Amino acid sequence: MTTExxxxxxxxxxxTVFPTRRGLVRAVSGLDLTLARGELLGLVGESGCGKSVSMxxxxxxxxxxxxxVAGEVLLEGQDLLRLPxxxxxxxxGRQISMIFQDPMTTLNPAFRVGDQIAESLxxxxxxxxxxxxxxxxxxxxxxxxxxxxxxxxxxVGIAVPWEARKRYPHEFSGGMQQRALIxxxxxxxxxxxxxxxxxxxxxxxxxxxxxxxxxxxxxxxGTSVILVTHNLALAATFCQNIxxxxxxxxxxxxxxxxxxxxxxxxxxxxxxECIPKIGATRQPxxxxxxxxxxxxxxxxxxxxxxxxKKAQDACQEGEIPLVTLEDGRQVRCLLYV
Amino acid sequence: xxxxxxxxxxxxxxPIMFGVAVLVFLFMRMTPGDPVDIMMGEAGTVAxxxxxxxxxxxxxxxxxxxxxxLFLADAVRGDLxxxxxxxxxxxxLIAEQLPATIELALGALLFGLIxxxxxxxxxAVKQYSVVDRLSMAGAFLGVSMPAFWLGILLILIFSxxxxxxxxxxxxxxxxxxxxxxxxxxxxxxxxxxxTALVSSLKHLVLPxxxxxxxxxxxxxxVLRSSMVESLRQDYVxxxxxxxxxxxxxxxxxxxxxxxxxxxxxxxIQVGVLLxxxxxxxxxxxxxxxxxxxxxxxxxxDFPLVQGVVMVYALTFVLANLLVDILYTYINPKxxx
Numbered sequence: 317m318t319t320e321x322x323x324x325x326x327x328x329x330x331x332t333v334f335p336t337r338r339g340l341v342r343a344v345s346g347l348d349l350t351l352a353r354g355e356l357l358g359l360v361g362e363s364g365c366g367k368s369v370s371m372x373x374x375x376x377x378x379x380x381x382x383x384x385v386a387g388e389v390l391l392e393g394q395d396l397l398r399l400p401x402x403x404x405x406x407x408x409g410r411q412i413s414m415i416f417q418d419p420m421t422t423l424n425p426a427f428r429v430g431d432q433i434a435e436s437l438x439x440x441x442x443x444x445x446x447x448x449x450x451x452x453x454x455x456x457x458x459x460x461x462x463x464x465x466x467x468x469x470x471x472v473g474i475a476v477p478w479e480a481r482k483r484y485p486h487e488f489s490g491g492m493q494q495r496a497l498i499x500x501x502x503x504x505x506x507x508x509x510x511x512x513x514x515x516x517x518x519x520x521x522x523x524x525x526x527x528x529x530x531x532x533x534x535x536x537x538g539t540s541v542i543l544v545t546h547n548l549a550l551a552a553t554f555c556q557n558i559x560x561x562x563x564x565x566x567x568x569x570x571x572x573x574x575x576x577x578x579x580x581x582x583x584x585x586x587x588x589e590c591i592p593k594i595g596a597t598r599q600p601x602x603x604x605x606x607x608x609x610x611x612x613x614x615x616x617x618x619x620x621x622x623x624x625k626k627a628q629d630a631c632q633e634g635e636i637p638l639v640t641l642e643d644g645r646q647v648r649c650l651l652y653v
Numbered sequence: 654x655x656x657x658x659x660x661x662x663x664x665x666x667x668p669i670m671f672g673v674a675v676l677v678f679l680f681m682r683m684t685p686g687d688p689v690d691i692m693m694g695e696a697g698t699v700a701x702x703x704x705x706x707x708x709x710x711x712x713x714x715x716x717x718x719x720x721x722x723l724f725l726a727d728a729v730r731g732d733l734x735x736x737x738x739x740x741x742x743x744x745x746l747i748a749e750q751l752p753a754t755i756e757l758a759l760g761a762l763l764f765g766l767i768x769x770x771x772x773x774x775x776x777a778v779k780q781y782s783v784v785d786r787l788s789m790a791g792a793f794l795g796v797s798m799p800a801f802w803l804g805i806l807l808i809l810i811f812s813x814x815x816x817x818x819x820x821x822x823x824x825x826x827x828x829x830x831x832x833x834x835x836x837x838x839x840x841x842x843x844x845x846x847x848t849a850l851v852s853s854l855k856h857l858v859l860p861x862x863x864x865x866x867x868x869x870x871x872x873x874x875v876l877r878s879s880m881v882e883s884l885r886q887d888y889v890x891x892x893x894x895x896x897x898x899x900x901x902x903x904x905x906x907x908x909x910x911x912x913x914x915x916x917x918x919x920x921i922q923v924g925v926l927l928x929x930x931x932x933x934x935x936x937x938x939x940x941x942x943x944x945x946x947x948x949x950x951x952x953x954d955f956p957l958v959q960g961v962v963m964v965y966a967l968t969f970v971l972a973n974l975l976v977d978i979l980y981t982y983i984n985p986k987x988x989x
Contacts, residue, residue, distance in 0.1 A: 377893055408896040416887060424888040426909040426985065436895045484985040500895065 322393060323350040324540055325374070325412075325508055330387030332366075332373045339612040343369040343382065345564040348638055348646075351508065351540050356531070358551025358572070359544045360587070361561035362608050367544045368417075370561075371510045375408055391508075410440045413501035417513040419493035423485035429496045430465045430481025436503045437464055468499040472529060491522035495529070502533055509533070512544045527554050548587055552576050560584045563609050563619035566638065570645035580647045582624045618650070626651060658988075659978060666970045673966040674728055674959070678721055681955050688737050688953035689713065711737060711955075724959065733963070734956030738949065743960035746945060751964070752835030753823060754941035757934070758926040760861030765868030765922065772869075773876025773915075778903055780881055788873065795870025804863035804936040811859060819856050821938035828852045860937040864930055868922045875918045879911035886910070913984045920976030927972075928965040 332344040344366040351357055359367050372378045374389050376396065389396040396407060416422040424432060437443055443460045462481070469477035472495040485493055494514060501509055511530060515523035531554065533539050545551050551558050552572055559569040560583065568581040579585045589602035606623040609615055615622055621631035631650055638648045689707050708714045712723055727734060733743035772792070776785040812820040824830055824837050830849040833840045838857065841850035883889065884907045892906040893899075931943035938944070942961055949957035980987050 372890075375894055377890055379890070405896045405898065408894055410896060414891075414894045416891065418887060421887040422891045424892070424906055424910070426983070428985075435897065439896050486986050497891075500891070 324353045324355075324392060325349075325351040326388075326390040327370070327374070328388040328390070330370060330373055330384065330389060332369050332378055332382060332384045334382040336612065341611045342564050342614060343611060344373060345614070347387070347561070347564065348566055349559055349569070351542060353507075353540060354534065354538045355540050355557060356534055356555045357540070357542050358555035358558040359542055359561060360548050360551050360558055361546065363546055364608055364611070365561045366564035366611075367546075367561055368512050371414065371512050371542065371544055374510065375412060375414060376404055377408075377414075406440070409436050409501075409506065410504045411506055412508045412510060413504070413506040414510040414512065415494070415497055415501050415514045418517050419490060419497050420485075420517065422497055423488075423493055425485055427484075428481065429483055429485060429488065430462070430469075433465045433468055433481070433496070433500050433503055434461050436500050437461060440504045442504050464503075468503055469496070472496070472499045472502075473525070474499075490518050491525065494518060494522075494526055498526070498529060498533075502537070502539065505537060505539075507540060509539050509541045510544070511541055513546070514543070515550070516545075516547075523550075530554070549591060560587070563614060564611065565619065565648065566646070567620065567648045568646065570643070574643060574645060580641070580645060580652065581620075581649050582626050582651075583620050586623075618648070655978075655981065659974075662974050662977070666967070666974075669970055670963065670967060671725075673963055674725060675721065677959050677962040678724055678955075681953075681958055682717060682720075684953070686953050687713075688955060691952050692737060724956075728963075733960035736949070736954055736957040738952045738954045738957065743956050746957065747942065747960055747964055749835070750940060750942045750945050753837075753939060754927060754930065754934070754943060756823075756836050756838060756857065757860055757864060757930060757939055757941060758923070760857045761865030761868060761926050761930075762919075762923060764861045764865035765872055766919070768865075768869040769872035769876060773873045774880055774903065774908065776873070776877045777880030777884060777907075777911075785877075789877070792870040792873045795866045796874070798866065799932075800863050800867060801932045801936050803866055804860070804933055807859045807863055808936070818859050819852075823853060823856050823940060824849060825852045825856075860933055860939055863936070864926060864933045868926060871922060872915065872918055876911060876915045879914045880907055883907045883910040909983070913980070916976055916979050916983060920972050920979075923972040923975070924969040927968045 327347055327349040330344055330347040331342065334341040334343055347366070347370050349357075349359075349370075359370075361367050369378060369382065373384050374396065376384065378384060384397060387397065391407065391411060396404065399407070423429065427435075438461070443457050443464065465481050466477045469480050474480045474492055474495050480488075480492075485496070488496060494517075498514075509530070514530070515526050518526065527550070530541055530543070534541055543551060543554055548558075555572055557569065558572050558575045560567050560575070560581065562583050568575065568579070568584045570580075575584060576588065579588055583604070586602070586604040590604065592601060604623055609619055609622070615632070617630075617632040617634060618624070618627075618636045621627040624631065628650060636648050636650055637653065638646050639652050640646050641652060688711070689704050692707070693704060705714075712720055715723070724734065731744065733747075735741070736743050736746055739746055772788045776782075776788050779785050808820055811818045819825070828841075828846065828849040830837060830840055830846055830853070831844050833843050837853035838850065841847070841853055880903075884903070886907075888910075889902060889907055892902045897906070927942075930939075930941065931947050933939070934941045934943035935947060942964065946958065946961040946965075948954070949961060
């Protein structure tokens with residue numbers, strides 16, 4: 317019973333830094349985030365607020381020279397950051413999968429799409445009783461593999477899957493490439509899918525199809541999804557809950573309706589005010605004044621205070637705690653302390 | 654489909670070879686020095702009538718365009734003429750020496766790749782590490798060091814000082830090798846002659862190293878930079894995200910893509926190794942095409958020079974064709 321209550325994924329004060337010439341860039345600084353089983357969570361924020369890096373940090377895939385310096389990433393209570401590398405490999409693609417922003421560059425141009433899907437199956441021994449060998453030696457297994465690849469391609473909505481598996485990535489359209497990547501990601505039935513701006517590189521009609529596909533996978537397999545996006549409207553239509561990040565931190569998290577109807581953090585409010593609404597009275601959009609702070613020189617206290625309309629003197633000092641309000645909403649702002 | 658394309662490309666070599674034949678013919682006639690004079694100079698005193706006689710025999714008394722016509726007409730029939738200096742058909746001379754040159758080129762290529770591939774990959778994976786910096790410095794040295802200098806150095810160290818390896822030649826004649834194909838290493842294996850095998854391999858080591866050092870350096874540098882590039886790509890992150898072992902991420906996902914630019918360089922190097930070995934063959938007295946060409950040029954042996962140059966040109970063209978064919982296998986985006 318207790319395990320059911322526990323969140324599937326719990327990120328605690330995760331901090332990822334990149335040493336640069338100008339100093340230490342804190343891409344993610346003390347991120348706290350939880351994801352429940354079957355949850356569709358939207359992670360929203362401006363470009364460069366650390367969304368993608370936090371996703372990569374979960375899988376420990378942050379590229380050199382970036383490194384995770386603090387925090388915990390608990391998957392069903394087990395801290396992934398302390399796992400030995402071979403055990404971590406069992407998590408990647410098997411427990412937690414990732415979908416990337418640019419399908420064009422993410423698929424390997426030198427291998428057939430079907431083989432790239434099959435590789436995941438092989439690594440994680442998803443075909444009856446096979447080990448984790450890279451090369452197929454066994455004929456029966458090759459047959460089972462082909463069948464499963466076709467199934468997967470079919471499941472993600474690629475037409476004529478038995479032909480498509482033999483194609484190279486450059487022979488696919490952008491939408492098909494993203495579908496193929498989703499097929500790779502879900503091939504081993506992961507518990508969590510990290511979708512990092514999965515539709516940014518695609519046009520709007522394809523975007524809707526891909527989001528439908530992700531929703532279907534969530535409903536049919538109960539896969540939890542973190543949708544990383546800068547598009548609040550997209551997150552609002554897709555997700556049950558929304559988390560807002562600013563300068564590497566979580567500033568607000570709550571159910572989608574609550575966050576959209578009644579945003580608490582001044583930053584969330586600001587974000588919503590710059591989205592045009594159809595049918596609303598003609599009012600100029602309200603951009604948030606100022607710019608995203610330099611992550612190498614974060615302002616003290618609340619990183620948002622220089623741009624905040626409601627800033628007080630106290631906002632410039634000390635750590636602002638993340639408080640949970642009566643409706644279960646989490647906010648990191650002195651107004652609610 | 655691929656077969657048809659390959660055939661088509663092979664047909665393209667005909668006009669190329671024709672162009673090469675005309676060019677080499679004209680350039681040779683433009684070089685100062687008369688073959689008959691040189692021949693007679695070596696022979697000592699001769700009667701003037703004898704020189705006229707020779708000129709006539711070699712068609713050197715004919716106008717240039719007639720000579721060109723005669724040369725091309727024979728060449729089409731596979732007859733590259735008769736060497737002035739060796740008094741033998743050029744094709745026969747080339748056939749005798751070609752295996753030695755190919756054997757050396759293969760040895761050099763093998764050495765080059767064995768050295769370059771691990772270094773290139775390792776340096777890219779451990780970019781800016783001590784290993785990387787050392788090997789890239791070594792590669793720079795390898796590129797800049799002239800092959801003849803390296804050859805002499807190798808002879809001094811390994812043959813003269815340490816006495817580990819022979820100085821010159823292809824084999825000890827006491828080994829009693831029975832020549833079958835002209836490739837001594839292969840022949841020793843075919844005839845089961847272990848003494849000859851050891852001897853021919855020993856003779857092959859130093860010239861291969863001298864000739865292959867430049868190739869090793871070039872390939873290592875190109876492979877490193879393309880590996881660095883491909884290791885930065887998104888598909889590498891995807892491979893890691895799938896749970897692929899780091900070894901396979903590097904050797905399969907990154908290397909496969911890094912091979913595309915590397916194969917071009919290797920292809921060019923094959924041409925260089927076959928055609929650019931005159932100096933190394935000279936230093937090691939390797940009885941190959943390069944040494945033949947040098948001698949032919951000095952004695953203004955027109956037919957022989959023409960023949961050798963045409964073989965070189967053909968090698969380059971075929972090496973390039975080979976690269977293009979390999980490309981279609983490595984890079985799915987490219988068709989012939």
